[in-house]
Amino acid sequence: MSILFGCSKDPNAPHEELNPVNFFCGMEQAQTKASSVFASGNTAIIYAFASGGIAANIGGTPLNATASGSGLLSPTSTMFLPKGNYDLYSVSANSSSAPNICFTGGVSGDLANSVDYLWAGNKNTAVNNGANVTFAYKHIACQMQIRIVANPRVSGLVVNSVKFSYPITYGAKMNLSTGSISSSGSVTALSNIAGSGNTRNFICLPCTVSSQVEININATIDGQPVTNKTYRATG
Template sequence: MDIKFRITKYLAVSALAMLLLGACSKNNIYINYPDEENNGGSSGSGNDDNNGNPTKENALITFSASVEGRNITRAMSPMGKGLQSWLCAYTANTSNNITGAPVAQGNYVTSSPGVLTGNLGYKMYLSNAIYSFYAVSCNSTSPAPTFTNGLSEPLSNGVDYLWWHAVHQDIASSQVNIPITYQHAATQVVVAIAGGENITLNKILSATITPPKPGAIMDLSTGIITSEVSYDKAADMGINDFTVQYIMLPVKSSSPMTLTLELMVNGESFSRTYTTPLTPPNNLLSAGNSYLFRAVINENSISFANVSVKEWTEVDESGNPLYPVQD
């Protein structure tokens, strides 16, 4: 009886010990997998494939955007909501030349005024290093032009191209916000129309101007669009009250453009059409400048009081000025 009790007690104690050991083993075994091998992490190369789970050494790059209203004063306003941008990063070099593909690039949209959010959830991650950043926009809901080896595809008139860069930016923390201040890369012609002697303006029915031929190229490293020397067929201008405007590629030409206005005046039941040459000041319409021509409608002609560089005239998606020019 004594022996049987001791054997039963030994077996019970042994079983309890095995249960305790099993429990300890279960609660203390951990398996750690390296992020880059088993957790979908990035290799830290900084390219645009790193939109998944970035490694810890990568920095998240965020952007905010504003637009300069005028080259002279550097006045700025937040970029409007719903506008597309293309942003990219290159490894910095001393010459600031651009060759090959960027190490990171993505398309962004302003989710609210001034706040850029990557399309389809894109986020830019970069490993710690020194980079040069570039951004291009059409200042509209249309995507930015494509670039190859730092040069754009052929560009068009009627598009408000924007450009920005920030070279030799040291990315050394886990999250960096970079403010973008866009500059206008195209040029703008605005004509404010007033009635002359014995002329009362009633309405502008249409306005056209001959812009330069399309096909100019933008250099991404400088934002410079090559100037055209010859003109294309007439294009429709945007209209608001007695202000008309057109955004075009830069011009370098001693030849005048042609401005044509169809107007209703003096309460007449028929329209009048006026056609006049419009010569660029100093034979140049420079990138980033908005040129305001003040036109006076006479009985049989148009005269120009003056031309000046003014604040950029904001336009809607159809190219119509949001606000007429005020005296």
């Protein structure tokens, strides 16, 4: 004699309906709050939490997503969420590579200089029969420019190198719920900034102490030629 056991789903049992979430993207302009295009091919990471929460990821997140020129942000897989309200965030390095970042309890590990960190958030987003979510990314690292301009006493200016003391990365972490980066409290030794000409554009982490700049030039000053002349400043 054999005894067979089996089970079947109760047709009257309640079930949780999952709704697809679609994502769109743009860049927030700091001065005007207007939106511009988030570059096609950029990669971002999407995070989802129950509204008011930041500890437990839901919806299969974190999910990598790629932007198209039309403003569509396409995750590697579609996000489905039950009906409800959610806090949704996204982080990017403003490049085709996903940022090397991991959050624990809503706080990242130490960040890096020279990375154009972007952040966007949509809190208390309602998902009901699907949802369309737009991330308006903003720059959260420091966008820096050093420009060397000759006064009338100087001619034939050639900038050989520009060096800068970058913030120490220890302790510089991102808060996912606010998009803020905690400031470093010290700086490194001087290091070269890549580039040519009289201007250098670069990105660094925020810092609470002054950084040093060193500029090496060739020029004619008051009619006298100088070679490999070095100037330093703190600011």
